[in-house]
Amino acid sequence: MKITAVGLGLIGGSMCKAIKKHTGHYVYGIDINKETITSALSQGAIDEETDNLGSADLTIISLYPSETIDYLISNAGKFKKGSIVIDTCGVKTEIVRKVSPVLAEKGVTFIGAHPMAGREFSGYEYSQDNLFDDASFIITKSEYTTKAKLNLIEDFGYAVHFKKVVITTPEEHDRIIAFTSQLAHVVSNAYIKSPTHQEQLGFSAGSFQDLTRVAKLNETMWTPLFMMNKEPLCFEIDFIINRLKEYRDAIECGDYEKLRRFLREGRELKENIKTY
Numbered sequence: 001m002k003i004t005a006v007g008l009g010l011i012g013g014s015m016c017k018a019i020k021k022h023t024g025h026y027v028y029g030i031d032i033n034k035e036t037i038t039s040a041l042s043q044g045a046i047d048e049e050t051d052n053l054g055s056a057d058l059t060i061i062s063l064y065p066s067e068t069i070d071y072l073i074s075n076a077g078k079f080k081k082g083s084i085v086i087d088t089c090g091v092k093t094e095i096v097r098k099v100s101p102v103l104a105e106k107g108v109t110f111i112g113a114h115p116m117a118g119r120e121f122s123g124y125e126y127s128q129d130n131l132f133d134d135a136s137f138i139i140t141k142s143e144y145t146t147k148a149k150l151n152l153i154e155d156f157g158y159a160v161h162f163k164k165v166v167i168t169t170p171e172e173h174d175r176i177i178a179f180t181s182q183l184a185h186v187v188s189n190a191y192i193k194s195p196t197h198q199e200q201l202g203f204s205a206g207s208f209q210d211l212t213r214v215a216k217l218n219e220t221m222w223t224p225l226f227m228m229n230k231e232p233l234c235f236e237i238d239f240i241i242n243r244l245k246e247y248r249d250a251i252e253c254g255d256y257e258k259l260r261r262f263l264r265e266g267r268e269l270k271e272n273i274k275t276y
Contacts, residue, residue, distance in 0.1 A: 004028040004056035005046065006071065008036050011088045011115060012062030013127030016045040018160040021129045028056060036124045045127070053078040058156070061087040065095060065224045072099045072110070081107035084149055088115055090177060091228045092140050092170035100144040109149045112140040112170055114177070115162070120216040130161070137162035140170045178232035185222060186237060188215040 005016050008031040016027050029046035030053075031037050040046045053059060053075055061068050068087050079085060085108055089095055092112040103110045117135035119126055137157035141150055150167060157165040168176075192215040200208060226233055250259040 001025045001057045004059045006030045007062035008040050008124050010122050010126050013124040014131040015060055017129035022161055023159050054080050057083050059085045064221050065089045069098050073102050076102045076106050079108045084109045086111045086113040090225045092173045094228045096142055096170040100142055104144045111153050114138040122218050132162045134163050136164045136166055138166045174229045175232045178229055178236045182233050183236040185214045185217055
């Protein structure tokens with residue numbers, strides 16, 4: 001299969017490296033940074049640079065959400081008829097809604113996808129061929145997708161060593177991802193703003209590192225992700241605010257039993273949680 005990767009940052013670069021490591025597919029690369037292209041070629045992450053979108057059976061778009069929409073709509077007529085286009089953005093509903101019908105008119109299937117992996121760094125230089133080894137790959141179905149095309153992308157996900165491929169709808173993806181990913185970034189980013197963080201040296205250990213890891217985010221990417229998923233994310237933020245108020249009130253009032261119950265409930269939920 002011939003694959004074109006558009007955008008060779010952390011995710012796009014890692015996709016290319018995983019494809020070349022685990023499959024025999026031929027990979028074209030497109031990126032505005034020529035140094036990135038040079039690095040990708042020298043490292044064998046791509047076989048060839050191209051500006052021709054019509055050669056690929058599968059095109060992987062790894063751009064910011066708004067740029068993904070603009071790129072796909074403006075280049076809709078350039079993709080190979082009968083081919084599949086996927087993206088790697090962390091929000092799906094708005095992208096699928098705007099892009100799928102436009103590509104479908106050109107005989108191209110768009111499948112919104114989301115590799116559930118990342119690092120607190122960005123750019124091709126941080127891409128890894130094993131970034132997806134223990135990760136989930138979410139792909140979304142819509143009125144424009146067929147079972148055969150979904151199966152092809154599911155097989156592709158396993159081929160590049162995702163541990164699990166999940167098929168869902170764009171709306172369900174966005175509702176759940178607001179909790180599992182976006183809320184964590186909001187909470188971590190807000191948590192680090194306490195003035196006490198300036199005094200933490202020598203007082204912090206694993207819990208501080210765990211909670212602050214994703215505070216180091218790319219605000220240019222995450223801002224539109226949050227805005228495009230406003231309702232589910234605001235629901236999750238409101239929910240955690242209300243739970244925090246309960247904890248605070250129990251502590252302030254000296255209600256040991258209520259606080260113990262809150263803590264026990266959280267511990268038991270964590271002990272029973274399953275990731276796969």
